[in-house]
Amino acid sequence: MGTNYALSEAVLLAIACWATIKLCRKSQFAAAAAAFLFGLAAAIGTWRFATGAVTQLATFHQAVSQFGGLIGLGLFAICFFRLSSLGPLSKPVPEIIGLVTALFTITAFVLPGYSPIFVIILSLIGILSVFLLEEKNSWQQLGPAAVYGIFLTNLLFIRKAPWLDPVVSWHAFHLVLAIWLMLTTRLILNHISESKLKENTAFDS
Numbered sequence: 001m002g003t004n005y006a007l008s009e010a011v012l013l014a015i016a017c018w019a020t021i022k023l024c025r026k027s028q029f030a031a032a033a034a035a036f037l038f039g040l041a042a043a044i045g046t047w048r049f050a051t052g053a054v055t056q057l058a059t060f061h062q063a064v065s066q067f068g069g070l071i072g073l074g075l076f077a078i079c080f081f082r083l084s085s086l087g088p089l090s091k092p093v094p095e096i097i098g099l100v101t102a103l104f105t106i107t108a109f110v111l112p113g114y115s116p117i118f119v120i121i122l123s124l125i126g127i128l129s130v131f132l133l134e135e136k137n138s139w140q141q142l143g144p145a146a147v148y149g150i151f152l153t154n155l156l157f158i159r160k161a162p163w164l165d166p167v168v169s170w171h172a173f174h175l176v177l178a179i180w181l182m183l184t185t186r187l188i189l190n191h192i193s194e195s196k197l198k199e200n201t202a203f204d205s
Contacts, residue, residue: 004167006049008174013042015178019185026192030082030094031185034075037068038181042174066115067105073122073151074101076184080129083191097125116155123152133191144187150180 016039023032041064048057078094104118131145154176161169 003049003052005170006046008171008178009042009045009049012174012178012181013039013046015182016040016042019181022185022189026189028079028188028192030075031079031188034072034079035181035185037072037075038177041065041068045174066108066112070105070108070115070118070122071101073119073126074098074104076148077101077122077126077129079188080126080133083188083195084129084132100125119155120152123149123155127152130187133187147183147187148180150176150183154180 016035019035020032020039023029023035041061044057044061044064048054048061074097077097081093081097101122104122108115108118127145127149130148131141133141133144154173158164158169158176159173160166164172
């Protein structure tokens with residue numbers, strides 16, 4: 001693994017920093033923490049390959065990526081459920097997702113082989129939470145849900161894909177992950193803007 005592996009990690013790090021700042025400014029701290037965790041893993045990866053400490057930081061990089069991804073997906077799901085059209089009815093759901101994420105993380109630490117399964121489950125919970133984000137018809141809800149589903153598609157079909165060259169697979173995975181993080185952040189910010197516009201319109205009328 002050469003220094004070129006740091007390039008896509010650096011792109012992901014830049015997007016994660018942007019997302020963290022944007023989300024913090026809108027007081028979406030759960031989502032901001034999720035973006036920060038993805039950025040933290042990318043920062044370690046950038047440093048790992050840029051400095052040549054490939055072997056020395058391999059285990060640490062993998063652990064932060066694995067557990068940061070798990071916790072980050074849970075935090076995004078919590079954010080979307082809090083913003084969802086379910087309103088007060090969704091109140092116990094974020095707490096349940098937080099508990100499930102914690103249990104998954106602990107189990108993955110003890111039994112790391114189960115981590116991919118937990119990531120898939122949390123990804124599906126996140127897709128459901130995005131689907132419930134707006135009071136629209138099903139076809140309109142599918143678009144945002146499909147955008148968030150990019151993460152799962154990326155994980156299943158690009159990360160370590162046997163039909164891709166390892167270098168191509170590495171960079172493609174991180175670049176698609178950066179795009180997913182950017183689109184997810186825009187999805188949250190756009191929803192907040194639209195909600196405020198609706199509130200102002202209702203107030204004016």
